[in-house]
Amino acid sequence: MKKNIVLIGFMGVGKGTTARAYAKKYGVFNIDTDDLIESKENQRIKMIFKEHGEGYFRSLEQDCADWIEKSVDNSFISCGGGFYKVNNLKKLGTVVLLDASYDWIYNRLSTAENSKSKLKKRPLFAEPKKAKKLYEERAKIYKKLADKVVNVEDKNIDEILENIHTLTYI
Ligand code: S3P
16 A cells, blocks of 8 residues: 555645645655646646646546556645546545535635636636536545545644644554
């Protein structure tokens, strides 16, 4: 079994921020699946969606998962919100869900300092109504796939990091 921590959850729940803080605090490497895909394609996610469509983006996520399965261990992996669809997620490490309600996530994104760019770079958040529907469709699937669940509402970053560490420390 791999010793990666694989962080899943809905867009905007704070996976990237959490992952970077975790890596710094516990001295591990963090890799982010969206960043890997952008660097492999030399293109922003938004443009990949626009030019090639969502199906192509999902195939890049699968390539990314295959590479992680073959080549990555002892790392913290933050995943795009739809990465759970890859067919080998559970082989990549301990799957941790960052969980929060849709309203909390929407509020976090829309009140962030750089809220415009946070919303703009996420094509599937372009229409809040559609995003909410997507959240409702995915919420149960995330929970089913997760080995551990960390609710982030009303928690500061240190509490979140400690929760993850305690739940995954072997
Ligand atoms: C997606 C989430 C995004 C990114 C892409 C698709 C999704 O990542 O991978 O826009 O399907 O939920 P974040 O969860 O980091 O926003």
